[in-house]
Amino acid sequence: MIDIFSPIALRVAATLRLADHVAAGADTLDELAKAAKVDADALRRLLRFLTCRGVFAEPSPGRYTLTGSAALLAADHPSRLREFLDLDTAGGRMDLAVCGGLLHTVRTGEAGYEAVFGQSFWDDLDTRPDLAGSFTALMTAVSRRLGPEVAAGYDWRDARHVVDVGGGAGFLLSAVLQRCPQARGTLVDLPATVARAQSTLDAAGVADRCAVQGGSFFDPLPEGGDVYVLSHVLHDWDDGPALSILRNCAAAAAATGGRVLVAERVIADDEHRALATEYDLRMAAIFGGARERSYDEFVTLAAAAGLAPGGVWHTSSQHWLMEWLPTT
Known part of the structure; x- marks a missing residue:
């Protein structure tokens, strides 16, 4: 060790x-x-x-x-391991932030990334297009792997409109729509991000059933969906911002009797606990308040957002699919 x-x-x-x-x-x-x-x-x-x-x-x-x-x-x-390890990319700088900044994080509760590199991770991406591009590639690799697992791991039979919130370039939503020919989709992410989605949707053969909307998950979300998906989103944020995101999803889902599906790693007393706690420390050192959560912590956060627990499913990549139902 x-x-x-x-x-x-x-x-x-x-x-x-x-x-x-x-x-x-x-x-x-x-x-x-x-x-x-x-x-x-x-x-x-x-x-x-x-x-x-x-x-x-x-x-x-x-x-x-x-x-x-x-x-x-x-x-x-x-x-694609090389992309994750390259120290000249966003992923590599995150590793360096963990190595050099974890002590600062534990002492102060603040992001170690800023202590190492002089500005926050997100500001680093804003000022370094090369890092932003490498981060997009990194998240694309994650979505390519996780998308099919989410599509296969949840019961989509009654889904008619799936809204992927913070869905990046659309790989996860494409996998869901390929599995659900009866459904249409809406992809929501920042304008610069969803601008790259068209080729993904075209390649998957689902572009004719998918709308693309530039926007922030901190703003009101498009209504009309019956499933609002949050994949690898909430762990980027402390409880305050995460609660705002969930409330926006809950409000949009409640308008049409829909539900919220969250895909995240969960800290549980199982064989995956060691990896989940490693990712939790990584999130703390890189982003400060970001965190992996236990299921009970998700329940508490969801309740504050007006959501009650539904079903829970597990993927082969150690992610949980957690369904939440609006209470109002």
Whole structure:
């Protein structure tokens, strides 16, 4: 548990695209250093560390090959792990914020990200288009995986209008509409975000059944839906803002007798508790008040928003699907 070098060394290798360079034929130390634009001696020491741990192999002095572990770091690997580990991207900066800012967070309750980088995560994205683009790619990868699980894990048979609130580029909503040919959808997110949704909806063959609306989930939401979906939204916010989001969903759902479906990790006494608590600390260090919650905490938050518990379902990726019904 005290090893800090393996996680950071892997991220440095991912950032420098070492696996891609080796796969492309730059397999000697000098060739790798030139391709990665780094100091050869420092790279030698990094590779020595990684080969000792089976990440790369060194079949002859100064010549490197990929192992199964190194192949995971290639840009074309289906896991897209490299994108999550790249320290020059939003995901990588979040990791650095956790490493360098968690102590500040525990001491003050404030976001460690701002202590490390001088401004909040969201301000960082606003001033760095490259980071904003990498964050969108990161969330797209998450939505691509989670969308089919949400679509398969919930009973959509009576759904006629699904509103995905904070739905990004539309991958989750597309998966739901593909599964529910009787339903239409509305995608709600910030204008710059939903501007990228059309190609997603077209590729899924659901564009003719889906409206796209630019807006904030802190503002009143479009009425007329019978299912309002919040996926990976509430954990970004402390209880005050999260309550505002839920109240907007509850108000829109109550107008037509609809319901709210929340997809989140949940801190529970099960085999996934360790991972959920890890994500909870990450959220605290990056965003300050952001948090993963227990189911009881969701119940309390939902009750304050005018929502009562409905059903609960579990996905294969350790997310809970929690249904909430308006009480008024």
